[in-house]
Amino acid sequence: MLLAEITDTGLAALTYGIGALGPGIGIGYLVGQSVQAMARQPEAAGMVRTTMFLGIAFVEALALIGFVVFFLGQA
């Protein structure tokens, strides 16, 4: 009985899933460190927040390139 089958769509979905691991950890670490920085020195909160958004943009771009790869890999 066929329980699972490797197809193009399945491989593409797996590709995206593995590709979303790194950015998940990265964004979590980044926001955690920036919250800690804002708590240590509240008067620097504005600058830390702007740099946090910048960092999130760079890291999230990798996850989204993976998302685009999913659509390219579909049949």
Added chain:
Amino acid sequence: MFALHFPPLTHITHWPDFALKNTPFGMNKIFLIYMLAALFTILIFVLGNKKRMVPTGLQNLAEVSVEFIEDGIARETMDIEYKRYVPLLTALFFFIFFTNIFEIIPVFQMPASARIALPLFLALAVYLVWIGAGIASHGPLGFFKHMLIPPGVPVGLLPIIVPIEIVSNFLVRPFSHMVRLFANLLAGHILLVTFTVLSASLWTAKWYAVFLPLPVFGVIFFVAFEILVSFLQAYVFTLLTGVYINSAASHEH
């Protein structure tokens, strides 16, 4: 099991022309969104141009918006004289924000950035602007030396570093700039359509309709999330434009 059929992706991204069909100037929903967003952006520039010293009403709105860009984005990211780039950043931010916000407006419900044409051309325009700003500031040869040779690198490592810097600065930057905006908006659109299709098919189901509050709550939550994402993606695009222009044109030594 549920006999759910998700519509093929072309149904939610390719819209039929509603005027001037079968000509190269055919107008569809995406065109209408572009025109409306451009109209609102031009409105901000026009309304801020009135000369009352103490602004009131709509002029106040336009001035607050421009101050948000100038203090929040331009002053934060640019060491060079930033005032000449504020009009570009304002136009970019508000145009992208208005094309994104049409995702949640009831009749349209389509983010125009989910078709790759808009992010492609905006990223290309920003690419040309920061290369031009860098060449104007350093001279052609000085610009490439500034971008490709980081300070304090031993000369023996340069054959490795320079190709990496070429790929990272001149190829990956505009590509990632474009893909970030495009994929975020497309993903949000697909998410909203998924929950809506699920709600619609559960509405006409037999007893599965008891699960109906879940996708409806999902749609409500994701509409709120999409408002945040629309603003954030426009903000990040404009922020990165400022950062790229700064990295190209600044004299740091």
